[in-house]
Amino acid sequence: MREPVRIGPHPSAQPDLQELLRGVAQGDQEAFASVYDAVVGSVLGIARSVLRDRAQSEEVAQEVLVEVWRTAANYRPERGSVRNWILTLAHRRAVDRVRSVDASAAREHRAALLERTPEYDEVTEEVEASLEREQVRRCVRTLTEVQRQAVDLAYYRGLTYREVAELLTLPLGTVKTRLRDGLIRLRDCLGVTA
Structure with a gap:
């Protein structure tokens, strides 16, 4: 019987994100570059699925990866994998962006109504x-x-x-x-x- 064909990199080629994240927590830029390469596509995909706007998705992905660089020491392995931690950060940040945009639009709408409505005639x-x-x-x-x-x-x-x-x-x-x-x-x- 033939072995199934695998699509994508071989499992042994996958970087050990937990080990790399320890390096990121210590300021290792090469470790961060490897983490970045391993997760950027998924982070962008999560952001795009929530925001549906390419430019905002790219901004959110950048913010999330900067946050990973700054807060790598906050990662707790007992709570889940590095990939899940980063994707959770991405999802939360994207949802926060949607809420922020919605709140801003609502404020602008109320302000426009107030500008059009005279206090009295x-x-x-x-x-x-x-x-x-x-x-x-x-x-x-x-x-x-x-x-x-x-x-x-x-x-x-x-x-x-x-x-x-x-x-x-x-x-x-x-x-x-x-x-x-x-x-x-x-x-x-x-x-x-x-």
């Missing part, structure tokens, strides 16, 4: 205020002369009831009655419910 506000002022003026014109004087002194000039009474040389009770009657008439004219 200045023209409408001004028109409404102008109409309200005109309605108040019209209603004030319906007051009797003595009511209009009392309301003007008390509410537009800020005098107390006592000061209004002294200025008009009227008893305080009379001023209060005129103000009360004038305010009732204004309320009715403006359509304000009590």
Whole structure:
């Protein structure tokens, strides 16, 4: 019987990644080059499967391999193989990139909505205020002369009831009655419910 045909490098040709990673942890650049050559294709493949964008996949692969160089001493053999450790780093980094891109797009969308939405409509506000002022003026014109004087002194000039009474040389009770009657008439004219 014939031996099965193997595709790819012979198993004995596979580098011992665990041994190489120990060298990387000690700053051995040649060991890192060997680790890089052994895993770069798989790291790029994982990143590409998650990101679906060639440029971002290449960036993530580069970031992962730089992280392997910096954190090789953090590898724990009891948790899995070197290849699985590196591919887990690649998958996590790619997922983080997707989340970051999604969050950034959402922030940009919210910012664009805020830029388009005015805080309030200045023209409408001004028109409404102008109409309200005109309605108040019209209603004030319906007051009797003595009511209009009392309301003007008390509410537009800020005098107390006592000061209004002294200025008009009227008893305080009379001023209060005129103000009360004038305010009732204004309320009715403006359509304000009590």
